[in-house]
Amino acid sequence: MYRADYYEREGGGVRCKLCPHNCLINNGNYGICHVRKNIDGELISMNYGILSARNLDRIEKKPLYHFYPGRTIFSIGSVGCNLRCKYCQNHTIAQGDFSHVFERAGKTSPKTVVEQALRFMDDDNIGIAYTYNEPIIWYEYMRDIAVEAKKAGLKNVMVSNGYIEEGPLRELMEVIDAFSIDLKGYSEEFYKEITGSTLAPVKKTLEIIAKSNRHLEVEYLVIPGHNDDEVEFRKLMEWYRDRVGEGVPLHINRYFPQYRMTIDPTPVETLVKLFEIAREYVNHVYIGNVGLELGRDTICPGCGSRVIERRYEINYSGAVGGRCYRCGRELEGEGYE
Secondary structure, eight states, X not given: OEEOSSEEEETTEEEEOSSTTOOEEETTOBOTTSSEEEETTEEEETTTTOOSEEEEEEGGGTTOSSBSTTOEEEEEEOSOOSOOOTTOTTHHHHSSOOHHHHHHOOOOOHHHHHHHHHTTGGGTEEEEEXXXXXXXXXXXXXXXXXXXXXXXXXXXXXXXXXXXXXXXXXXXXXXXXXXXXXXXXXXXXXXIIIISSOSHHHHHXXXXXXXXXXXXXXXXXXXXXXXXXXXXXXXXXXXXXXXXXXXXXXXXXXXXXXXXXXXXXXXXXXXXXXHHHHTTTOSOEEEESSOOSTTTSEEOTTTOOEEEEESSSEEOTTEXXXXXXXXXXXXXXXXXX
């Protein structure tokens, strides 16, 4: 068993300080994440070393469009999550009771994960992505892998809901190179009803990362009737421009029915309208989960040239040394050849 970080003893239980839920966990019980357990007054990370998935993915799948475009990344996940999204697309590994997994699953050491990642270097692998379920509640294992990965010259990428306390986040930023953060809406009501959490900590996470030298891209899944109001979205974009930055790429994604949410998929015209609004505030806006040419390629915000084309393969011949081939404007991101 691996003792977790970021907790305090309180009364007869322990208070987890990893995420803003700050769960008070009695002996023998789990926090809301279903993976951090109080065992005799110690908070134990029950999913330390447990892998539910491992794949070699395109970096664009994270999605990261401005971080080593066209390359691959060794992607791993575990079990559990600190949110309760009604539309969770990975609910089989993110939601529920995982005690049976902890009893039977084998453990993989951080060094072994790095060794596995290094085997894919001939396949354009740049490093390791922590993804699929929520990596925040895999904190200690992710951090330990990331430290070993940095020693081996690998990049670390975190795909997350951003629901984490400032202290753990800042420690993690010492070893994570790029973040893909899922901003799920722009009202506290939405976050409470749909995700079982709150908006303010996610906004704080985005602002902290945006002020750092770490790469950041943001996802926004559009759910009809819940977070697609144009007036509210424009307010979101004003905050995004002012506090996150016009240079931080935004991915507007189409929702499909999943888990406990059965409403129809996002109309394409809604995605297009929000895309048009976002372009007023953000340099690079993309549309995901739908086969549109609009919002697929990277356009130079200086002269309008198409610098990266995304078809079946990635063609960034228009981005020479990370600059637009036509006007010479530097593009946001890193890893351009």
